[in-house]
Amino acid sequence: MKTIAILGCGWVGSALKKSMENEPNKHYVVNCLTRDMVHNKKQNLYECDTLLIAIPPRENYIETLKLTLQEVKNDTQVILLSSTSFYKEKPLVVEAEKLLKEHLILRLGGLMGYNRIAGKYTAGKTKAHDAPVNYVHQDDVVAIIKQCIEKNIKKELFDVVAPKHPLQSEIYARNAKDFGWEATYFESKEVLGRVISPTKLIETLHYTFLKEDPIAFWS
Numbered sequence: 001m002k003t004i005a006i007l008g009c010g011w012v013g014s015a016l017k018k019s020m021e022n023e024p025n026k027h028y029v030v031n032c033l034t035r036d037m038v039h040n041k042k043q044n045l046y047e048c049d050t051l052l053i054a055i056p057p058r059e060n061y062i063e064t065l066k067l068t069l070q071e072v073k074n075d076t077q078v079i080l081l082s083s084t085s086f087y088k089e090k091p092l093v094v095e096a097e098k099l100l101k102e103h104l105i106l107r108l109g110g111l112m113g114y115n116r117i118a119g120k121y122t123a124g125k126t127k128a129h130d131a132p133v134n135y136v137h138q139d140d141v142v143a144i145i146k147q148c149i150e151k152n153i154k155k156e157l158f159d160v161v162a163p164k165h166p167l168q169s170e171i172y173a174r175n176a177k178d179f180g181w182e183a184t185y186f187e188s189k190e191v192l193g194r195v196i197s198p199t200k201l202i203e204t205l206h207y208t209f210l211k212e213d214p215i216a217f218w219s
Helices: 010-019 036-040 061-071 084-088 090-099 137-152 168-179 198-205
Strands: 002-007 028-033 052-053 075-085 104-108 110-112 135-137 154-158
Touching: 002 010, 002 154, 002 168, 010 028, 010 137, 036 061, 061 090, 061 104, 075 090, 075 198, 084 090, 084 104, 084 168, 104 137, 110 137, 135 137, 137 198
Parallel strands: 002 028, 002 052, 052 075, 075 104, 104 154, 110 135
Antiparallel strands: none
């Protein structure tokens, strides 16, 4: 029986907790931690086999990470949910990865699936140009975290994005049709933006994506 502590039970953390608790053989005990617990230095906070850090990079982010690393035991598997915004040199994301460089870092692409629907908030609006997407479905994020826990991977870095990268215009048009929204408009047909590859993740974990094409995330 493994004890898992999740710092930040948001959209991903709560889905992971539910998935683990619903397993028929009950391999896990899962506890949710909050930033306040970290800053108040609650006792026995890090009595766990795995600590998943799943808080967004907002206020007190770096301070929270530093406090956590001071207290966590040396043999604990620590997993940081980072973001592919690292490639855009977002300061908090870059600093966080430097702090956690001796641990497992999962750089998540755009989190999608279920109630997170691409194009929902751009309906009727105009974007400057098109771009390939680097999305990942919630189901795959949960499955990948669970595999990393089961295999006790401790010092590694993976980009976690779906293998296929359709254009924003394709996904937005599909979802506008399926959900009855107004289309998203693009000023230019120019396609800008990088494609991020999950090849290292796939080869290391021998992982097969549950949802490999973002076009079909909501089908």
